[in-house]
Amino acid sequence: MKVVEIENLTVNYQGILALDKVNFSVESKDFLGIIGPNGAGKTTLFNCMLGLLDHYKGEIKFFGTSIKKSKKYLGQIGYVPQKPVFEKNFPATISEVVGMGLTKNSKKDRIDEVLQKVWLHELSHRRIGDLSGGQQQRVFIAKALVNSPQILILDEPVTGIDSQSKELFYQILHDLNQKENITIIWSSHDLDAVSKLASKVACLNRTLFFHGISEEFFHNENLLKMYSESSMQMHMHHHED
Template identity: 50%
Template sequence: MSVTSVLDVKDLTIKYDNQSAVDNISFDVQQGDCLGIVGPNGAGKTTLFRAILGLQPYSGSIKLFGFEDSKYNSIIPLIGYVPQKVTFEPNFPATVYDVVSMGLISEKRIVQGVKLIQECDCCWNRIYQTIKKKDDKITQALHTVGLESLRNRRIGELSGGELQRVFIAKALVKDPLLLILDEPVASVDVESQTKFYNVIKTINEQNNITIIWSSHDLDAISKYANRVACMNKKIFFHGEKEKFFSDKELLKMYTESSMQMHMHNHDTH
């Protein structure tokens, strides 16, 4: 079996109470891509991610590394996911190290997923570093996000930006083949945003990890993504970022749909 893309979404529709949250969308993601997904609030970005992660029923087809159905579930542990909202008890007795190590709990299933991909004689010539000790992996993930000095700090004592990086380290510690980030910097200060974007750039370019990333920040998308998908329930554009940012009609459509959605939300509240 030959795998041609990391993710292949075809005719995907997701409905809540007969209302479409995602309406017949198709797109693909190639290895090494950093795909920025833009769209207004309520455009279905989070719903799309949840479907990719197997958390949301849908109609249509989603292939991950060429697999779907039962084998798809074996591949899910190879995805690193940073959700837009993580809630926990402020006194939760876990340190930064404890939380990052949670990413390696099911190492056996991660290895199974990697074997499945390697068996299919595909282009993923990636050597999974199973021989590395868990502690070394955690240290390396913390180093990548610049949090080595906070490894023994309780998570309830961290700032929003630091917490963000902890969850990225947790996603990175298992050497993911695909990283999905759902509006990761919306509530983080500018300095932390810059640090975060540099981390994203490093892991995409140096570690060759494929990234799908949703954001409202067009400046950041233009700077750090190589491809763009613009969606508002449907996909209006999917392709090279240069094409998206040079097309004034597309940008105007994105701005108008964002504004309409903003006004709709404002009216309903």
């Protein structure tokens, strides 16, 4: 069953073509890794999917319905941003931060439940700003999960996090996909982690030049070479700019 369909998605952002006719779909229970260099359009793609950017051409459908017609799909999505921006001394405990995501239909017990899933239940009364970057990202996973979403969207969630915390983070994502059947759409620079975790891969560099089974991509030297050349070109392009 297709839970997400992206059709001919084109985004022109201040005269720059950020995304060019991107087409792909996500099946229920997929673990999709979206890879691509900096400036490839990953965050733009997510911003369109999450309703934060609506100046695009093409169609985005969640559960078969265009997101322009209804915003109800947002209730079925959990989102973990790259690096959540908040005041370091914001007076909110971990429980309060996770509880911010609760809707009227969710039970308050969910806060403890989701904190256990990310192994933070013992720290629930600590202030969010007192935690390490890795722990904070686990809090934001818990917040994204509090309404029992069907889809979890993560935008380069482990940027700037130490390797031990990354491993723990990846383990949590793996368990959510395998044990709880949550569809995961995850953008990352970490090709090694994507090859180990993702069941499917989408390679994005303003346009989509691969979408398919993970092994197909990582066992195909031509595709890997194409990806690294494209990344290098993008890198050079950024420097020229």
